[in-house]
Amino acid sequence: MKENPNKIPIERRVYKRRSCRDSNLTPQNSELLTLTYGALVSQMLRDYESVDDVNKQLDRIGFNMGMRLIEDFLARTGSGRCLDMRETADKIQLAFRMYLNVQPTVSNWAASADEFSLIFDTNPLTEFVELPADYQQLRYSSILCGCIRGALEMVQLEVQCWFTQDQLKGDATTEIRVKFVRRLEDAVPAGED
Amino acid sequence: MVIYGVYIVNKSGGLIFNLDHNLPKIETEKTFSYPLDIALDYETKKVCVAFGQRDGINVGHVLIGINGVLVTGTLLEDGRDAREVIENKDNYPLSLKFSRPKMTTNEKIFLASMFYPLFAIASQLSPEPKSSGIEVLEADTFRLHCFQTLTGVKFMIVAENIQTGIDALLRRIYELYADYVLKNPFYSLEMPIRCELFDTNLQALLDQAEKGGVVSS
Numbered sequence: 001m002k003e004n005p006n007k008i009p010i011e012r013r014v015y016k017r018r019s020c021r022d023s024n025l026t027p028q029n030s031e032l033l034t035l036t037y038g039a040l041v042s043q044m045l046r047d048y049e050s051v052d053d054v055n056k057q058l059d060r061i062g063f064n065m066g067m068r069l070i071e072d073f074l075a076r077t078g079s080g081r082c083l084d085m086r087e088t089a090d091k092i093q094l095a096f097r098m099y100l101n102v103q104p105t106v107s108n109w110a111a112s113a114d115e116f117s118l119i120f121d122t123n124p125l126t127e128f129v130e131l132p133a134d135y136q137q138l139r140y141s142s143i144l145c146g147c148i149r150g151a152l153e154m155v156q157l158e159v160q161c162w163f164t165q166d167q168l169k170g171d172a173t174t175e176i177r178v179k180f181v182r183r184l185e186d187a188v189p190a191g192e193d
Numbered sequence: 194m195v196i197y198g199v200y201i202v203n204k205s206g207g208l209i210f211n212l213d214h215n216l217p218k219i220e221t222e223k224t225f226s227y228p229l230d231i232a233l234d235y236e237t238k239k240v241c242v243a244f245g246q247r248d249g250i251n252v253g254h255v256l257i258g259i260n261g262v263l264v265t266g267t268l269l270e271d272g273r274d275a276r277e278v279i280e281n282k283d284n285y286p287l288s289l290k291f292s293r294p295k296m297t298t299n300e301k302i303f304l305a306s307m308f309y310p311l312f313a314i315a316s317q318l319s320p321e322p323k324s325s326g327i328e329v330l331e332a333d334t335f336r337l338h339c340f341q342t343l344t345g346v347k348f349m350i351v352a353e354n355i356q357t358g359i360d361a362l363l364r365r366i367y368e369l370y371a372d373y374v375l376k377n378p379f380y381s382l383e384m385p386i387r388c389e390l391f392d393t394n395l396q397a398l399l400d401q402a403e404k405g406g407v408v409s410s
Contacts (some may be wrong), residue, residue: 032351037306072371074343077363081343154344189204189345190313 029102034127041140051137058139062146072153081155081186085180087118088157092148092178094096100124103178114180123167123174131168140168145176156184195353196402197335197368199395201302203383204345206309208302210386214399220257220292221249227285235276238266242291250291258290312339312347342367362402369394 044054049109056133082088089106104118145161152159158181201210231245240256243248263270312326330337340348340363
């Protein structure tokens, strides 16, 4: 395999935190996450009959994770509400750095500034993965899309989120497209609407 | 420096967590002879002092014991009615025990959901647009601090007026919530919080805050 110059050393910390529990902070090996996720996906492929169902379930799991993870992100970064999509993109980028220690590039902005792409040179979830021929329909990392959607929904932003490129499918980079749908006005907490 | 309690209200206004931290317990026992020299108010669910404050028994305190027998509501532990016992001259001298009324869980839930519209009204009453809701509510005996997250969860601390560093403390509680509540796979969102790890960590944090302030992370 060709050595990727952007590759981050393996003993990188998956989950950087600067909180009360710094004392028992141990650098966690990202391989553990990669392998656990792989086990989850392969178990789901065994449990569900169709690859489509697996895609859906992964997205759903991601959504539920995002709904919880957003509080962790807000508590740790203390960031305020985004007032445009560019700010949102920056925060998502920061979140990827915090939780997966990868820094996606934000690019391909739509002219209306409501749609952008996150481009990953490496995807930590797919580090040791090769997609078998009969699973070409599988969106292996769709948990990430669900996660973005879930997290943004909790801060009253409805978005669509999908893969347009995937290294697993032979593309040069992995690209997640995020599109703003609407602001969930009726869910905005009192004192902010 | 005293913190009296912590409340967490979900985004629909329901109380999902409450901790009484340092509520001083005030109980006074005194022996009375006939006729009773304080006026008692017999309500449907409690007997409380209506008039005649003395010896640490204040107006508003409720009756919790007669001659060492526990009173719950208006009934004694042995089934007798408190009013009948007190009004019967043959029972005297009587030793009555009063205490400051404690809020029941129901009352707390009720009050927490009352705060929710108050918070919303405050932001609408504001002469300036885009005002936040109530952040601090001050009374002569306490100060209530409220912090609303971007997702709509409210964290509230009831503390002594002079307590400082509450803002940092509220943010630390938010972190604990993100860590020990939301990462608990058995916790479902917006439901009451029953996580022991959260309780113990919060307790430690509050003790630390009372001793000398929280170091913000």
